[in-house]
Amino acid sequence: FNMWARNWRYLPWGSSCLWISPIRSMRRSLSPRGQLCPLPPVPLSYKLLDGQDTLPPVVFLHGIFSNKNIFQAEAKTLAQQTGRKVLTMDARNHGESPHSPDCSYEAMSADLQALLQKLGLAPCVLIGHSMGGKTAMMLALQKPELVERLVSVDISPFVSPNMPNVFKIISLMESLNIPGDLSHSQAFKLLHEYLEPFTEDLSIRQYLFNSLVRIDGQYVWKVNGENLQQQKHQLLDTLQVQGVYRGRTLFLRDTHSSFLPSSHYSKIKLLFPEAQFQDIPDSGHITHIKKPQEFMNSILSFLS
Known part of the structure; x- marks a missing residue:
C-alpha cells in the first residue's frame, strides 16, 4: 500500500483539470484468489435525446482531447431528421466522466458496453471520430451483436503514421494560461492567437476550445492530459482484438488523410x-x- 501511495496524487473523481492525474497505470486488479481480473467500467457522463424505439439509436463517440459537446449540433439534427434516439457521452479521462489510469481501448469499450446495456440502447449505430472511432471498432469486433452499423471518422484500426503528432498539443495546452476574467469569446481569441503558429488549421483550434471551461473563476481543460500522455502508446497502437464485424461499415476520411491511408484498405x-x-x-x-x-x-445517406 505504501508503495502505491507514494506514486499517486489523490484527486476526487469529479475533478477534471488537465494537470492532475494518477501517475501510474494499473490495468488489472487481483481477485481474492490472487488471479488477475479486469478493473470495472467507469460510469460515463452522457446526454440522451429521445426518439423512436423502433429504430436503432445513434451513438456518437468523440476524439481525443474532446467531449460529448463536440457532437451536440449533429446529435440534434439526427434526432430531428431521423426520429432516432441519439446518445453522446464523455469518454473516461474526458469531459465530466471519471478519470482512470487505464486509457486502453479495451477499457473504453467496456465503459461503452456498460452504458449501452444500462440505457437499453443496443443494437445501435456507432459513429466515432479518431479515438472514438477506434473505440467503436473495438466494440464492434468484440461484441458485433451490439452494433447495427458502424461509422469510423478519419481513423484506421492500425497504426497511423501521423498519430504521434497529436500528443504534441498537450504541452501547448499545459503552458497556456488564460485569465479567468476573460469572456469565452476573449478566451477563444487568446487560444487562437497562441496556437496559430503551431497549427494553421482553424478547425483544430475550434476542436480544442470545446474542452476549455471556466470553473470557479479559472479556465481549465476538461481533459486528463497527463494520463493520456503516459499511455499514448496504447492509444496509438493497432487494435489488439480478434474478431470480424460483418455489419455495414463506413470509413470517412480526408482525401489525403494520414490517419486513414488508403494503403490500409x-x-x-x-x-x-x-x-x-x-x-x-x-x-x-x-x-x-x-x-x-x-x-x-x-x-444521413448511410443511415437510409
Missing part, C-alpha cells in the same frame, strides 16, 4: 468485410467541424 476489409470508404475532400482530421454539411450528408 485491404487489411481493414479483413476485419470489416462490408466496409465502404468515402472521401470528403479538404475536410482535414476534424471532419465534422471543417465540413459539417458534407459530414451530415454522408451520415
